[in-house]
Amino acid sequence: MLDGIIVKGIGGFYYIKTELGIVEAKARGKFRSRSLTPIVGDKVKVSIVDEAELKGSLDEILPRKNSFIRPPVANLDQIIITFAAKDPEPNLRLVDKLSVTALAAxxxxxxxxxxxxxxxxxxxxxxxxxxxxxFAVILSSSETGEGKEELKELLKDKVTAFAGNSGVGKSSILNSLIGDEQMETGTISDKIKRGKHTTRHVELLELPFGGYAFDTPGFSSFEVEGLRAADLENYFPEFSPYLGGCRFAGCAHINEPDCPVKDALSERKISQSRYESYIELYDTLKQVKEWMK
Ligand SMILES: Nc1nc2c(ncn2[C@@H]2O[C@H](COP(=O)(O)OP(=O)(O)OP(=O)(O)O)[C@@H](O)[C@H]2O)c(=O)[nH]1
Ligand SMILES: [Mg+2]
Ligand SMILES: [Zn+2]
Structure with missing residues (x-):
């Protein structure tokens, strides 16, 4: 058996990078019976069935360091939440949900x-x-090359996923980093300035300067799951200097008096936009819990 890493999966076939090259493999039935689906980024064991054609069978998935449903990737070191300054309009609620999900993992x-x-x-x-x-903040343009060196430094020797809405330029950025038009890119629609979901499958790329990066399909909504509303404050790092200073234990930092988090908001040390994401997420998580009772 060979060790490998899944770099792409399409229609039940997995493309696994091994020392022999890219092996095309089907997953053995036992994964389905254990309802374990291989995902891109998984470290796996593969056995070769046809050496000439590099076809094989995916026999085992090694334990995951972490995994995500949106985007569907495994074994990340970091996520780069990507959005456009304009065209498409930034969706900051989506950005903040992604950051909460990443930090919680x-x-x-x-x-x-x-x-x-x-x-x-x-x-x-x-x-x-x-x-x-x-968070590290990178201003970039795949047109002018702005941010390229900073991104390279951030990505070097790490496993990084680019995530965000369709049309923001994830595939274009990756192409500019690897110096090759390897990933397909698409225009955005003229009228509504929305992406056209050009990237359809997650793909893991080896970077010429060290490390790996996932290109992922764009998505515009998803739900944060498996978190308690009361823990949400821990995933907004800019709240952390003020936590513990509230008058009420269990302060949600929404309607309570004497709350240093709200003071920081009025002093603009916490941004209005991030705080609105917090409230929206808090309310959603609270409802989930009540509905489950
Ligand atoms: N002006 C400008 N256009 C860009 C930039 N980056 C990407 N684009 C354009 O934006 C459009 C979408 O780029 P993609 O790289 O396909 O976007 P994506 O995020 O991969 O989109 P999906 O694969 O649909 O999720 C293309 O027309 C790109 O040429 C940039 O920095 N500046
Ligand atoms: Mg793309
Ligand atoms: Zn408070």
Whole structure:
């Protein structure tokens, strides 16, 4: 048996990078019976069935360091939440849900604000919001090459997923980093300025300067799951200097008096946009819990 890593999966076939090259394999039936689905990024054991054609069978999935449903990837070191300063309009609720999901899984987050060439002022304002979080913030343009060196430094020797809405430029950024048009890119629609879901499958790429990166399909909504509303405050790192200083134990930082988190909001040390994401997520998580009772 060979060790490998799944770099792509389409229609029940998995493409597994091994020392012999890319092996095309089907998963053995036992995964289905244990309802374990292989996903891109999985470290696996594969046996070769046809040596000439490099066909094989995926026999075993090694334990995962972490895994995500959206985007469907495994064994990440970090996630780069990517959005455009303009075209498509940034969806900051989505950005903040992704960052909460990543931090809750103990995966570090960075934010990449792309298309600075068409909206430099908006890009700066958005960067301000995210600098307060402590996440690395990268301003980039795959047109001008801005941010490329910073991204390379961030990605080097790590396993990184690019995630975010369709049309923001995830595949374009990756192409510019690897210096090759390996990933297909698509235009955005003229009228509504929305992406066209060009990338259909997750793909794991080896980077020429060390490390791996996932290109992932864009998505515009998803639900944060498996978190308690009361724990949400821990996944907004900019709240952390103020936690523990509230008058009420179990303060949700929404309607309670004497709350230093709300004070920080009025002093603009916490951004209005991030706080709105917090409230929206808090309410959703609270409802889930009540519905489950
Ligand atoms: N002006 C400008 N256009 C960009 C930039 N980056 C990407 N684009 C354009 O934006 C469109 C979408 O780019 P993609 O790379 O396909 O976007 P994506 O995030 O991979 O989209 P999906 O695969 O659909 O999720 C293309 O027309 C790109 O040429 C940029 O920095 N500036
Ligand atoms: Mg793409
Ligand atoms: Zn409070």
């Amino acid at each position: 103990d995966v570090s987050c960075a934010v990449c604000i792309n298309k600075t060439d068409i909206a430099p002022k908006e890009a700066q304002q958005l960067a301000e919001i995210y600098r307060q979080t402590g």
